Amino acid sequence: MGKTSKQAFNIFFGNSNYNVNENTAKFIEKLFGINWGNRIWDGNINAPQIAVDDELKQILLKCINIESISFDPVDRMKHSIGKSSIEILNSRLSILPGIVDAVVYPDQDEVYNLVKTLKKENIHITVYGGGTSVTGGLISKYTGKGRTVSIDTSKLKKIELRDGIVFCGAGFTGKELEEILNTKGKTMGNFPESFNYSTVGGWIATKESGQESNQYGDIEDMVSYIELVRTDGLFSDRYSPRSSSGISVKDVAMGSEGKCGIIMNAGIKVYNLPERRHYYSYFFKSFKDGIKSLMQMEKFPTVLRLSDETETEFLFLSQNNSMATDIFSKYLSLRQVNRGSLLILINNNARFKKPSNSVYSGRTIARIWENTRYERPYFGNVLWEHGLVPDTLETSVSWENIIKLYDEAILSFNNSIRELNIAGIIMSHISHFYIDGCAIYFTFIIKTDKTDDLIKIRKNMVNVFLHNGGSITHHHGLGKFFEEFAGDNSVFMKMLRDDIFDK
Known part of the structure; x- marks a missing residue:
């Protein structure tokens, strides 16, 4: 067993030098009692020394090239920590999750053999797209209790543009795919806030929704075709604009969060770029x-x-x-x-x-x-650096319940920070609209060094959502942090789950 040296990586995405003007800085200073000139954390996390499993290495070499296997501690930790506020706060407090035993970067031709081999060896799998999960989706319950390998989809980037549809690999980020389509005068119309980093496979797996969903629809409206790799084979539907032939592969993959297999390719509807x-x-x-x-x-x-x-x-x-x-x-x-x-x-x-x-x-x-x-996460980086905790929760709700849910969510937050004796502020916007209701998004900032404070606030607010007929989430997926609220809704997914997949 070899040993690796200690290294560090930065948990933030993008620009850490986001400019906060004097008015905002003074407001935050007064509200939270901090000195804007003091930054207490730069976002860097030290990767601990981690043993390299030589036996696992030999198993992986049977189905993938050595250049596509990483035991580097930084790679392994990056693939074990998402971008949720719970995970970032824990990282700031030097509380690290279980870390995967290896990271692999398969191409299209290697995925099935890799998955089949890991199944045979009873090695668990997490699936990594852009790393933007805010629901604990990268946390594996098997780390420390058996081998876990993270499969990174970044090499899955085949692409073919036909009339009205693009067939593309799940590893494309939104920015990469949109830039290609734009050169052809096309757009997919999907613009989540994580657009620069999140991937096609991640959108499907979390059942996300972009900022222009009012026109283009949510991800389930955009996708017409999916290829899903499981331990028992490669599954796909016959492509057509629509089918009523029972439960489809799309039905299984959509919202599956990596539990039912690896989304390898997808067919997404495309549109002409707007003239104005x-x-x-x-x-x-x-x-x-x-x-x-x-x-x-x-x-x-x-x-x-x-x-x-x-x-x-x-x-x-x-x-x-x-x-x-x-x-x-x-x-x-x-x-x-x-x-x-x-x-x-x-x-x-x-x-x-x-x-x-x-x-x-x-x-x-x-x-x-x-x-x-796409810059809100950059502002969040600055808040983290100053010892604050930014977070978001969102839900969808009927028109008849929207005002009551809003009032009770704001009240729940204010009651929570008063009981916890911490400073905080909450704000909200509505951004996705339907004829029968809307999605409402809550952003809050608190000052605490206790992860339990954050968890309590979140749980209280999600219970408000459910009490008022709202969904657990509108476009972030369940992940690990919301599974407890899913109840019987998760029974169907358990029936379809492939038992070595855990995201």
């Missing part, structure tokens, strides 16, 4: 006034994002002081919506009608949002 995008922003006197207005819509634009009063205020803090912002603030005050709720509206190709009871506030805010829409 129309940008609007509006204000309502209150978040609830905005909700009531949007409930009246029978058709939704490409992007529709309604922020509550707290999130609206926070967004305005992020703007630098200038004559233009001062004039704009005076205009909102004159229209009596300066303490109100911001609505961003973007529509492809056609203009869109002004929502009822709203005050028009120009195009600039919507354009700024679009240009910065």
